[in-house]
Each structure stands twice: as C-alpha cells, then as structure tokens.
Amino acid sequence: MEINRIKQLNEQADLIRKMSIECIANFGSGHIGGTSSIIETLTCLYYECANIDPTQPNWADRDRIVLSKGHAAVGLYSTLAAKGYFHKSELLTLNQNGTNLPSHCDMLKVTGVDFTAGSLGQGISAAVGMAIAAKMDRKKYRVYTIVGDGESQEGQVWEAVMLAGSRKLNNLTVFVDNNGMQIDGMCDDICKVAPFEPKYKAFGFKVVTVDGHDVEAICNAIEESKKSKKPTAIILNTIKGKGVKCCEGTPASHSVAFTEELFKAENTGGVLNI
Ligand SMILES: Cc1ncc(C[n+]2csc(CCOP(=O)(O)OP(=O)(O)O)c2C)c(N)n1
Ligand SMILES: [Mg+2]
Incomplete structure (x- = not known):
C-alpha cells in the first residue's frame, strides 16, 4: 500500500475516533474502550476494502x-x-431521548447499519446466515463481522463459527477484537477463551493475526480473505481505549462517564463543528 494512502487512512481513523469521543462526551458517558479498539478496522472496511455505496445503503449487492x-x-x-x-x-443526539442513534446499533433506525446487535453472539450468527444467503442467491457480496473477545465466551459464537467452517463460507470474514478485556476485567481471568488461532483453524477457517491498529496490515489481511477458499478469521491484537488518554488499556474504560474536563484533557477539540 502506498505511504500516502496509509497516511490518509490513519488520518481518517483519527478523525472517526475524535468524532466518537465527542459524541460520548456530549452525552456524558459511553462505550469508549471497545469502540476505540476497532476504529482502524472500521476505517479500513468503509474507506478501502468493502464494496459499499453510501448513496445506496440498501443496494442488494453491497458487502x-x-x-x-x-x-x-x-x-x-x-x-x-x-x-x-x-x-x-445527528451524532450529537446519541443516546438522547427520541434519538435515532441508540447506544447499541439498530438497523431499523440507522441508515447503513446492516444488523441490530447488542445481545452478544447474535451478530456473528446473523452474519453467517447472510453469507449462506449470498451463496444460495449466487450473489458476490462478502460479509464482514466484528466480534469481541469477551463476546466469544458466548456459546452461540462457536455454533456460528462451526456452521461457517462446515459450509466453507469463503465470503465471510470474522474479525476478533482481541483487546484482552471485557466489562470489568481481563477475559483470561474471567473465562479464558483465547487463544483464538487454533480454535478458528480447528473449525476450518483461514486465520491471519495482525496489529489491529495497523491499517496496512488490516487491509492486507482483508485482501487475503477475499482470495481464500475458506472463511477467514482476522485476529486483531488491539488496545482497549486506544488513543483515549483516560481510558487506554484499562478495563474500566468499557463504559465511562466522560466529563467536560476529561474531554478537554483529550485535546481533540470539537471535530463535529456543528
Ligand atoms: C448476551 C449478552 N450478555 C451480556 C451482555 C453485557 N455485555 C455488554 S458488553 C460486554 C463485554 C463484552 O466484552 P468484549 O466482547 O471483549 O467487548 P469489549 O468490551 O472489549 O468491547 C458484556 C458482558 C450483553 N450485551 N449480551
Ligand atoms: Mg474485549
């Protein structure tokens, strides 16, 4: 990938992280930790690798x-x-009464959201269903899903993974946000589910492990997954709260009260300029 493109993607990720912080600060609290760990992945998907068109959010062939x-x-x-x-x-209405942007993603309210999620384990299950539907309809679209490491303690996750491997769903890419932390502690202390590589391999996945904050590595892994004959798991080694001073690397960053003072200390200024 060209140096300039890497720079652009990093700048875009930076902006999206600042936007997220500002929304949370505006409401006063929110899920900054687990949001920050996946910003680079979202940026790579929406700005480089996925086949999407913001002007046609319901386009049948979109990824x-x-x-x-x-x-x-x-x-x-x-x-x-x-x-x-x-x-x-609209971002500044996050979580407010009457908002169209509830704290957990909602496909009925938010343009561009492909699945309502929040009950952990359900999203990956739906993603596997979508990948099967694409095969049945002979459609070329791919399905990407982002799963937490704590979320991976849900049995439902592994039922979905087993089905994906068994059906050889090479149109499916599962990202595992391996930030090591869940709501109030380390995943390994609460219910150890790592390492992910041998588990996904055992279920018939191609597995690639990357630094989840390295946009070039993420994009390369996605491109590899497009060529795979098997479903792909991309294990993202990430830092919970990445780039947010008051949160980085602490499980307490799961859902934090974000005061005016904390926001000021981040020195991000307002990027929404509304
Ligand atoms: C079925 C279900 N059980 C419990 C919860 C409560 N819950 C929300 S987030 C979370 C922790 C998830 O940890 P992880 O997947 O590692 O996400 P991260 O905090 O790292 O973003 C839990 C237990 C839930 N949303 N759904
Ligand atoms: Mg986690």
Missing part, C-alpha cells in the same frame, strides 16, 4: 458489515456519518 459487538455502535455511527450515510449533526 454486509455486522458489528456483532454492538456496544461499540458509536464508532460505527461516526464512520457512517463520516462516509455520508447521514448528517453528522
């Missing part, structure tokens, strides 16, 4: 992107607004 860890919705909403699916002024 599907399912945020299974639906609590990171603010990151998805910020990405969609940045891409022009809806006006960024």
